[in-house]
Amino acid sequence: MVYSGDGVPSLAAFLRNFVSDQPVKTSESGNLARTAMTQPGVYFTLTAPFVTIIGLYSNVLEDPGVISSEGNSTSPVDDQQLLFLANALQKAKASKGAVLLVTHHPPYSAGIMHGGSPRMLADIDQVCKKVNFWPHAHLSGHAHNYQRFTRTVNQFDIPYVVCGNGGHGLSPIKGSKMGPLRTPVQVSKDVLFENFDDQDYGYLWVVVDSKQLRIEFHDATPGQQTKSPIDAVTVDLVKHQMISN
Numbered sequence: 001m002v003y004s005g006d007g008v009p010s011l012a013a014f015l016r017n018f019v020s021d022q023p024v025k026t027s028e029s030g031n032l033a034r035t036a037m038t039q040p041g042v043y044f045t046l047t048a049p050f051v052t053i054i055g056l057y058s059n060v061l062e063d064p065g066v067i068s069s070e071g072n073s074t075s076p077v078d079d080q081q082l083l084f085l086a087n088a089l090q091k092a093k094a095s096k097g098a099v100l101l102v103t104h105h106p107p108y109s110a111g112i113m114h115g116g117s118p119r120m121l122a123d124i125d126q127v128c129k130k131v132n133f134w135p136h137a138h139l140s141g142h143a144h145n146y147q148r149f150t151r152t153v154n155q156f157d158i159p160y161v162v163c164g165n166g167g168h169g170l171s172p173i174k175g176s177k178m179g180p181l182r183t184p185v186q187v188s189k190d191v192l193f194e195n196f197d198d199q200d201y202g203y204l205w206v207v208v209d210s211k212q213l214r215i216e217f218h219d220a221t222p223g224q225q226t227k228s229p230i231d232a233v234t235v236d237l238v239k240h241q242m243i244s245n
Contacts, residue, residue, distance in 0.1 A: 010059065010060050010076075011042065011057075011060075013028065014042060014057065014059055015042065016028075016036065017029075017036050017037070018036065018037045018039055018042075019037075019038070019039055019040070019041060019042060020036035020037065020038055021038070022036070022038070023035040023036055023037070023038055024036050032168070039055065042057040043055055043056050043057045043081055043084055045088045045091070045092075047095070049097075050097045050098060050208045050209055050210055051097050051098045051099075051100065051208045051213075052088075052091075052092040052095055052097060052098070052099050052100070053100045053102060054085065054088045054089070054092065054099065054100070054101050054102065054135070055102045055103075056081055056085065056101070056102070056103050056124075057081065057104075058103045058104050058105040058117065058120055059104050059105075060076065060077055063105075063114060063115065063117075064105060064115070064116070064117035064118070064119060064120060065103055065104065065105025065106075065117035065120040065142075066117075066119075066120060067081045067082070067085075067103070067120055067123055067124075068081060068082050068123050070119055070123070082123060082126075082127055085124070085127045086127050086130060086131055089127065089128065089131045089133050089135075090131050090133070092133070093131065093133040096237075097208070097210070097237070098136045098137075098208045098213040098235075098237055099133075099135045099136050100135060100136065100137050100138075100139055100206075100213075101124070101135040101137070101138045101139070102138075102139045102140065103117075103120065103138070103139075103140050104140060104141055104142055105117045105120060105140060105142045106140035106141070106142055106143055106147070106160070106162040106164075107120060107121035107124070107138060107140070107160055108121075108147075108149045108151075108160050108162075108187070108191065108193075109142070109143045109147060109162055110147060110173050110174050110181070110193060110196065111143035111144070111145055111147070111162075111171055111172070111173060111174070111198075112171055112172050112173070112174055113143065113144065113171040114142050114143040114144070114164075114171070128153075134153055134154070134156055134158060134240070135158065136158070136213050136235050136237060136240065137158060137159045137160075137161065137213060137215060137233075137235060138158065138159070138160045138161070139161050139163065139204070139215075140160070140161070140162050140163075140164075141162065141163060141164035141166075142162070142164050143162050143164045143171065144164045144165055144168060144169050144170050144171040145162070145164060145165050145170060145171055145172070145173060145196060145197065145198035146161075146162065146163050146164075146165055146195075146196055146197040146198070146200075146202060146217050146230075146231070147161070147162040147173070147193070147195075147196045148160070148161050148162070148193075148194045148195045148196070148217075148231060148233060149161075149187070149191055149192065149193050149194060150191070150192045150194050150233075150242065151190055151191045151192075152190045152191075153190065155240075155241075156240040156241065157235065157240065157241045157242040158240075159215060159233045159235065159242070161204065161215055161217075161233070163202070163203065163204045163217065165197070165198075165200065165201050165202055166201065166202075166203060166220075167201055167220075170198060170199070170200075170201070171198065172198045173196050173198045181196070183195050183196060194231075194233075195231045197217065197230055197231070200219050200220070200221070200230070201219070201220040201221070202217055202218055202219050202220050202230065203217075203218055203220055204216065204217055204218075205217075205218055205229070210237070211236070211237055211238065212234055212235065212236060212237060212243065213234070213235045213237060214232065214233070214234045214235075215232065215233050215234075216229035216231070216232040217229055217230050217231040217232070218230065
């Protein structure tokens with residue numbers, strides 16, 4: 001996000017802060033102890049034993065996430081990421097390993113400050129249907145808390161995990177009419193809001209082998225109790241279904 005008065009194009013700011021040659025401190029970090037990241041590109045595929053990670057660039061706007069023109073001829077964004085995603089999913093499909101799709105903006109969010117990006121999800125869904133392949137999990141940030149949704153597509157269970165509480169403020173989850181929200185909550189016929197944490201800073205621990213993908217959320221506070229995850233989800237890679245933890 002480039003704020004009014006900065007005069008820097010969104011993509012240029014992203015390249016400087018996230019696709020830097022070196023982990024240097026940039027002016028955008030202000031007084032935060034944060035350096036630029038060195039990811040390989042604006043959108044990219046990372047391959048490793050048992051897993052493929054596909055990263056997309058959604059940061060043209062603060063809200064919502066955008067990865068294409070969405071049919072708008074005046075949009076500053078073109079549709080090249082959709083072609084990239086189709087090719088990346090096609091290759092990942094042949095690899096037989098776990099496939100993680102990663103965006104900054106979350107497709108689903110119950111956060112008060114930052115909501116979900118349904119149009120971005122519609123773009124992703126269109127590509128997945130074309131390729132006839134769906135990721136085993138979707139990871140995102142943006143909302144400054146932890147949230148986990150489960151979506152069922154073609155009898156596949158897909159965790160949508162939001163982990164944006166790495167250290168820059170915390171924002172609450174929307175409550176219900178009866179008071180604080182209690183999960184699980186049925187969001188729609190195919191989407192279940194499983195769990196959340198808007199009180200703790202934390203991080204994800206992802207473990208994958210030839211059969212399973214496991215995503216754990218851990219409290220960042222040092223201590224004996226933090227060795228066990230606050231929340232976890234396990235996916236059978238062959239059946240594309242969640243396994244009880």
